[in-house]
Amino acid sequence: MIEIDGLTRRYGRTTAVDHLSLTVRPGHVTGFLGPNGAGKSTTLRMILGLTTPTSGTVTVSGVRFRDLPRGLRHAGALLDAGDVHGGRSARAHLAALARSNGISVGRVDEVLRQVGLESAAGRRVGGFSLGMRQRLGIAAALLGDPPVLLFDEPFNGLDPEGVRWVRKLFRRLAAEGRTVFVSSHLMGEMEHCADHLVVIGRGRLIAEESLAEFAARAGRSEVVVRTPDPASLGTTLTTEGASVRPDPDGTLAVTGLTAERIAELALGLRIPLHELTTRTASLEEAFMALTAADVEYATGEDR
Structure with a gap:
């Protein structure tokens, strides 16, 4: 479990993370x-003790990460895939991490197999x-x-098979x-793998809830209707107080009435x-609806 309480990080006059709990x-x-500049990477670094908070606390399994001996046994993280010495082989890189954390070197080949890099183990990174x-x-x-895992943009650069894996x-x-904590800008992938969400903007908490609850926050639900007589049905639905939008594919997008009520009206009109x-x-x-006010670099089209 990761517990964050009043976490704040300031860089001069800039507040990257603002009393986050x-x-x-x-x-x-x-x-x-969160949008770019929301404070996600700074938060992840503070969880792992790589950045010192200005104020507030963060613990991993009830203890500050930097106070945990042999940290990789308690939490594993992928923050920057490029942060590896290019002259080392994959096996040598992992073996060095294993030795420094009291992990059996035999574990190195296990994780290389697990991530599909067994054949490239001897190649320079x-x-x-x-x-x-x-x-x-991810192998590292x-x-x-460990019982706690953190990943920052883990889908970048992966092919479709890798994303699915x-x-x-x-x-x-x-x-x-x-505990699996995943930061990503790829909404489609988060929609497929996450079941709970934490959303921040300008370093502050916006939402902490299930995926379904967050999607419902947008407040937009519509009924798609396909019928051979869209004009007659559309007129009736509008009279009943619905908002009806004809879509290019010939369907009607209806808001303001339930699917059950639309079916009843259509049945009455045969x-x-x-x-x-x-x-x-x-x-x-x-996400776009709820973070619009927290986007730091908005284009003309976004305003």
């Missing part, structure tokens, strides 16, 4: 979201692609078999009872329905 619990894949470096970073995070890995780790689907806001739509 939250709990990341085991058994979940918790997504960590400087020749690795970004996707291979990401896999190596798994090296101590990472999704399954995160879900499996959470199912084993571990208008056949070929599709009647309730569509809720996506994670991306909910």
